[in-house]
Amino acid sequence: MSRPRVLVVEDERIVSFLLTRTLEAAGYSVTAVDDGLDALEVGMTEDFDLVLLDQRMPGLLGLEVLQRWKAAGRPFPVIMVSGITGEADVIQALEVGAVDYIRKPFSVQEVVARVKVRLLGVGP
Amino acid sequence: MTEAIRYLLIGLTATFGVVAGSLFVVKAIRRRLRGRLRRRKNRFIDMIGELVVRGEWNARVFKRYASDPMFREVMLEYLRMIAGADRQHLVEVTRGMGMVSEYTGELRGGDRNERVRAAEALAEIADPETLPDLVFALADSVPEVRIQAAAALANIGEGRAVKSLLVALDKQDEGSAQRLADALYGFGSAAVEESARYLTGSGKYRPLVARTLGLIGDIQAEDALIQALDSTDQALRIRAAAALGRAGTPRSVPYLLELLGDDQWEVRAQAATAVGRRMDQRGVPWLKRALSDGAWWVRHNAAASLVEIPGGREALRLALDHPDPYARDAAAAVLLSSGMAGDAMGDLTSDDPLVRNPAMDLVMKLIRAGKGAFFVNEGMPPEMVRQLHHGGQTVR
Numbered sequence: 001m002s003r004p005r006v007l008v009v010e011d012e013r014i015v016s017f018l019l020t021r022t023l024e025a026a027g028y029s030v031t032a033v034d035d036g037l038d039a040l041e042v043g044m045t046e047d048f049d050l051v052l053l054d055q056r057m058p059g060l061l062g063l064e065v066l067q068r069w070k071a072a073g074r075p076f077p078v079i080m081v082s083g084i085t086g087e088a089d090v091i092q093a094l095e096v097g098a099v100d101y102i103r104k105p106f107s108v109q110e111v112v113a114r115v116k117v118r119l120l121g122v123g124p
Numbered sequence: 125m126t127e128a129i130r131y132l133l134i135g136l137t138a139t140f141g142v143v144a145g146s147l148f149v150v151k152a153i154r155r156r157l158r159g160r161l162r163r164r165k166n167r168f169i170d171m172i173g174e175l176v177v178r179g180e181w182n183a184r185v186f187k188r189y190a191s192d193p194m195f196r197e198v199m200l201e202y203l204r205m206i207a208g209a210d211r212q213h214l215v216e217v218t219r220g221m222g223m224v225s226e227y228t229g230e231l232r233g234g235d236r237n238e239r240v241r242a243a244e245a246l247a248e249i250a251d252p253e254t255l256p257d258l259v260f261a262l263a264d265s266v267p268e269v270r271i272q273a274a275a276a277l278a279n280i281g282e283g284r285a286v287k288s289l290l291v292a293l294d295k296q297d298e299g300s301a302q303r304l305a306d307a308l309y310g311f312g313s314a315a316v317e318e319s320a321r322y323l324t325g326s327g328k329y330r331p332l333v334a335r336t337l338g339l340i341g342d343i344q345a346e347d348a349l350i351q352a353l354d355s356t357d358q359a360l361r362i363r364a365a366a367a368l369g370r371a372g373t374p375r376s377v378p379y380l381l382e383l384l385g386d387d388q389w390e391v392r393a394q395a396a397t398a399v400g401r402r403m404d405q406r407g408v409p410w411l412k413r414a415l416s417d418g419a420w421w422v423r424h425n426a427a428a429s430l431v432e433i434p435g436g437r438e439a440l441r442l443a444l445d446h447p448d449p450y451a452r453d454a455a456a457a458v459l460l461s462s463g464m465a466g467d468a469m470g471d472l473t474s475d476d477p478l479v480r481n482p483a484m485d486l487v488m489k490l491i492r493a494g495k496g497a498f499f500v501n502e503g504m505p506p507e508m509v510r511q512l513h514h515g516g517q518t519v520r
Contacts, residue, residue, distance in 0.1 A: 017173040107208025
């Protein structure tokens with residue numbers, strides 16, 4: 001069985017590094033991009049089992065990327081990761097189609113636990 | 125003469141060339157240095173990240189780079205980015221590196237810039253063991269140090285620091301007091317008990333603290349806020365009334381209703397809004413009366429609150445027949461802005477007379493109250509607006 005594929009979209013190098021390395025250590029195959037436009041393209045052309053998507057990024061906002069993926073029928077679940085913690089922002093992200101919303105700063109172990117829950121049945 | 129000009133031009137060209145060349149070289153060196161610094165920083169990010177992922181909190185590298193300013197900067201960035209157990213471990217690591225003791229030393233004895241920098245760093249680290257140093261810094265002569273120390277205390281979040289923060293608050297100018305109040309808000313519910321006690325005293329910034337208690341929204345502040353409604357300080361009554369809109373329970377409603385008769389219109393206006401936030405039906409007759417208040421803000425807030433309270437919307441419809449034109453105008457304005465008028469316009473074409481007739485009644489009254497332009501803008505033919513204004517007709 002191949003390892004589940006996770007896309008990490010995050011422009012903060014520290015956050016991106018921590019998520020990528022922790023998920024790799026947990027047995028996932030991770031692709032990381034640091035720009036909204038790159039994320040849009042990668043998500044349109046490659047298949048993932050899950051996406052961790054930052055909201056504030058250069059190029060394109062996370063929510064816009066999510067909207068375009070949904071409009072194009074991209075099937076993977078998306079967890080939003082954001083320092084914007086207003087109730088309205090969380091609700092908006094969930095309405096657009098995010099399956100979960102993680103507020104920054106976050107516990108890396110908690111993020112991995114949430115990813116595992118979402119990928120139950122997919123492995124690793 | 126011509127020869128002299130020629131030499132002058134050659135000289136100027138040469139000088140320009142030397143200056144441009146030098147600038148180019150300086151720029152290139154700076155670019156290279158920036159690139160080198162960025163690479164070095166990225167190396168530290170990866171190095172620390174790897175240790176965090178592996179949980180190697182005793183790694184020698186932390187000691188090796190303990191005095192490196194860039195390594196320290198990256199450590200602080202990590203502390204800003206992560207939460208939970210990993211953060212706790214990193215705080216302990218910064219302690220082990222001597223960063224914490226160095227910053228607390230600077231905070232107590234450094235020059236102005238060192239104290240500001242130390243307070244900022246300690247705000248990032250948020251180590252509970254630095255609490256006495258941060259309380260000490262609340263009395264610093266530099267406002268930015270005091271503000272950063274207050275932020276650090278809020279990040280630590282231990283309620284025992286709140287009293288010190290409130291004592292310091294009274295010694296601030298208005299600008300700094302606002303920033304300290306922001307820090308107070310950062311404590312959340314841990315700030316409520318001491319802040320409520322502050323309200324019952326004679327503190328200089330009681331209105332600001334009342335506002336902060338409203339933002340925190342913890343009902344444990346209710347008693348102190350209700351008590352503050354009796355204050356002779358108008359600003360405190362205004363803030364306390366507004367705060368009870370967020371931090372009150374049904375118990376505070378009768379006090380807010382009484383406040384609708386306050387001498388000051390700002391107090392009445394805040395009370396009207398707070399009653400709406402409580403969504404308590406007891407407020408409907410009081411708010412209906414407030415539609416005739418002499419102050420526009422009170423009328424407007426009362427109408428806006430009636431939209432929120434069960435039974436209030438019907439009261440707003442009825443207010444369109446109010447003998448006071450100001451009350452009619454306040455009701456009509458809110459019926460428009462709340463979307464009720466737009467909904468009624470949509471219901472005009474309903475097959476169900478129980479839906480259509482009340483909608484017709486509302487639209488006609490709004491048009492007669494001078495709001496015809498709203499319906500024209502929403503797409504109603506001007507001729508129909510005119511007909512409805514002059515007695516109405518069945519619209520199908």
